[in-house]
Amino acid sequence: MLTHFRSFFLAISSLLLLSVATPAVSAESTFAENKYVLQLSDMDPSKQELILNNASNLLAAYPPGQVEVEIVAYGPGLRLLFADNVHNKRIDSLAQSGVKFAACGNTLKGMTKMLGEEPKINPAAKMVPAGIVRIGELSKQGYVYIKP
Amino acid sequence: MGDNKQFKRALISAACAMAFTAAGSAQAANWLMLQGTEDPASASRAEVWGFIQGKYEKDFSDANATGGYVPPKLLGPDLDGQDGFNINRARIGVRGTGFPIDSKINYFALLEMGNNGITSSNGAFAKLTDASITLNHIPGARIRAGLFKTPGSEEALQAIHVFDYINFTEGANILLNERQPNKSYTPCPVASPTTPVCNAASGNVGPYTEAQLQAGAKFDSQPSPVGAFRDVGVQVFDAFDVGNDWEVSYAAMIGNGNGIEFSNSDGEYDKYLYFSAEKGLDGGRGGRAHGLKFFGWGQWGTRLLDITNDSVSNLKSYDRNRAGLGVKYLKKPFRVTAEYVKADGMIFEGPDKTNWYFTGPANGNGSDAKAYSWYVEGGWYIPKTKWELDARFDTLTRNDGRNDQHRFDKWTLGAQYHFNPKTRVTVNYEIRDFECNSGAAVCNNVNANLKGVDNRVGVQLTAIF
Numbered sequence: 001m002l003t004h005f006r007s008f009f010l011a012i013s014s015l016l017l018l019s020v021a022t023p024a025v026s027a028e029s030t031f032a033e034n035k036y037v038l039q040l041s042d043m044d045p046s047k048q049e050l051i052l053n054n055a056s057n058l059l060a061a062y063p064p065g066q067v068e069v070e071i072v073a074y075g076p077g078l079r080l081l082f083a084d085n086v087h088n089k090r091i092d093s094l095a096q097s098g099v100k101f102a103a104c105g106n107t108l109k110g111m112t113k114m115l116g117e118e119p120k121i122n123p124a125a126k127m128v129p130a131g132i133v134r135i136g137e138l139s140k141q142g143y144v145y146i147k148p
Numbered sequence: 149m150g151d152n153k154q155f156k157r158a159l160i161s162a163a164c165a166m167a168f169t170a171a172g173s174a175q176a177a178n179w180l181m182l183q184g185t186e187d188p189a190s191a192s193r194a195e196v197w198g199f200i201q202g203k204y205e206k207d208f209s210d211a212n213a214t215g216g217y218v219p220p221k222l223l224g225p226d227l228d229g230q231d232g233f234n235i236n237r238a239r240i241g242v243r244g245t246g247f248p249i250d251s252k253i254n255y256f257a258l259l260e261m262g263n264n265g266i267t268s269s270n271g272a273f274a275k276l277t278d279a280s281i282t283l284n285h286i287p288g289a290r291i292r293a294g295l296f297k298t299p300g301s302e303e304a305l306q307a308i309h310v311f312d313y314i315n316f317t318e319g320a321n322i323l324l325n326e327r328q329p330n331k332s333y334t335p336c337p338v339a340s341p342t343t344p345v346c347n348a349a350s351g352n353v354g355p356y357t358e359a360q361l362q363a364g365a366k367f368d369s370q371p372s373p374v375g376a377f378r379d380v381g382v383q384v385f386d387a388f389d390v391g392n393d394w395e396v397s398y399a400a401m402i403g404n405g406n407g408i409e410f411s412n413s414d415g416e417y418d419k420y421l422y423f424s425a426e427k428g429l430d431g432g433r434g435g436r437a438h439g440l441k442f443f444g445w446g447q448w449g450t451r452l453l454d455i456t457n458d459s460v461s462n463l464k465s466y467d468r469n470r471a472g473l474g475v476k477y478l479k480k481p482f483r484v485t486a487e488y489v490k491a492d493g494m495i496f497e498g499p500d501k502t503n504w505y506f507t508g509p510a511n512g513n514g515s516d517a518k519a520y521s522w523y524v525e526g527g528w529y530i531p532k533t534k535w536e537l538d539a540r541f542d543t544l545t546r547n548d549g550r551n552d553q554h555r556f557d558k559w560t561l562g563a564q565y566h567f568n569p570k571t572r573v574t575v576n577y578e579i580r581d582f583e584c585n586s587g588a589a590v591c592n593n594v595n596a597n598l599k600g601v602d603n604r605v606g607v608q609l610t611a612i613f
Contacts, residue, residue, distance in 0.1 A: 043248060045190045076248065079189040084251055086187035111249050119249060 074104030074131025104131030216355025299422030319521025375407030418449030
């Protein structure tokens with residue numbers, strides 16, 4: 001009886017572990033055949049609009065579900081993902097359409113030190129330890145690297 | 149003082165009316181925000197920008213019976229000729245967020261190097277017209293400090309490089325673009341070969357004949373630059389999205405009341421209030437954003453005049469109050485704007501010897517006179533072309549109710565060709581009807597001089613960078 005209970009417990013635990021682990025894996029993997037990583041590290045405000053236009057155009061160029069786009073912002077480009085950025089509505093809209101946004105943790109630490117307080121980041125963005133590393137990882141996964 | 153209260157009551161009524169309008173539903177070219185703030189987290193550290201405006205104008209006015217000309221028949225700012233080329237504006241500026249990761253602080257600076265009332269009066273090669281810092285730390289109460297355009301009339305507050313005409317309305321020129329008096333009395337000069345008829349009996353400066361103008365006679369010897377619709381002070385302002393594409397804005401400011409000069413010589417401060425409610429409409433950007441805007445404003449201040457022609461400083465303080473209401477609609481292909489302005493005190497009467505004009509009883513005594521003006525203008529952006537047609541009617545009643553009451557009516561017909569969004573050519577033809585219309589005897593001499601005021605044509609090229 002005790003053995004049966006142990007087997008049942010192990011089976012349930014395994015299922016739970018699998019269910020928790022699965023999204024993490026799926027977040028990194030994609031069935032889309034076309035994958036793009038866009039880098040924004042410039043101070044120039046016009047680049048913000050340009051990179052959002054790039055993302056929109058990529059979404060429009062492929063049938064739904066057949067393209068993955070991730071914008072990685074670091075350095076001065078991280079301003080795109082500040083919570084008060086003027087393009088917030090558009091970022092939210094793109095996020096809802098499937099575009100992913102990655103905010104560089106290293107840059108955030110540096111800016112926090114300079115500013116004296118941590119800048120608020122758009123909730124649509126996912127924090128990553130280092131923007132440049134994130135671009136490297138995505139490149140290994142087959143993402144096409146673009147820096148507008 | 150009673151009129152001052154009336155101004156305030158009218159403004160408050162208008163503001164309340166607009167507040168109700170906005171409450172039901174409250175956004176477009178919002179000059180308070182466009183000039184005083186930057187896009188959060190998306191501004192440059194230092195964006196260099198500016199514009200150049202060059203023009204040719206010809207005035208078809210005739211001299212009076214004795215061959216003399218008065219200022220409305222001559223071209224500013226120099227008022228010594230009837231046709232010619234001028235670089236009337238050449239401005240370069242820088243604006244942005246100095247510390248780009250902190251959107252809470254931004255700045256704006258602009259330098260004027262063209263030949264106009266800002267630079268010509270004191271022989272300045274260049275003059276600072278804007279230098280301000282905005283602190284955006286308090287929600288609903290942004291603070292802008294420094295030298296900048298005062299909250300007021302749409303014609304005055306809007307960015308001049310998107311202004312659709314070459315010249316201002318007479319109301320904006322006479323009532324709003326302030327000419328400051330001298331610190332000490334500027335008398336009507338003793339008659340001389342270049343000022344032949346300036347004396348107490350004639351009560352006038354000029355008219356000057358063409359030969360006298362060419363020999364050095366000057367109408368325009370203003371001691372200070374024109375106010376350029378600006379002041380040095382502190383403004384609290386903000387704009388609020390109240391839903392359904394409506395935006396309401398307010399601004400309250402105190403300033404020196406000395407235009408673009410950095411001093412407060414009379415020790416008193418001018419007060420400014422502004423409210424607007426805008427319905428944002430699809431299309432357009434920045435200064436040409438589409439929308440329907442209602443606005444009301446008031447400005448209250450005092451000016452100190454030395455009123456006697458002697459070595460003793462006999463200073464007297466006069467009120468200078470201005471208020472206005474207006475509406476602007478822009479959705480291409482159409483644009484319509486209408487404004488009404490009321491003025492009490494310090495009514496500009498002439499380009500020269502300002503203290504004398506403000507206080508000289510024989511010629512207007514503009515220091516405590518009243519005036520009002522209004523205009524309606526419209527534009528049609530011809531679809532699928534780069535052409536735009538404009539038309540404007542403006543009228544000014546100066547010295548309202550007095551023996552020397554003047555009425556200046558002007559039609560301006562215009563066409564603009566937009567080479568690209570930053571470069572355009574503007575052609576204006578002005579049909580002018582200026583007269584002293586009180587019927588009093590004093591009008592006879594004035595109208596003898598104004599009789600020949602005729603039409604004026606201008607071509608202006610604007611390049612923004």
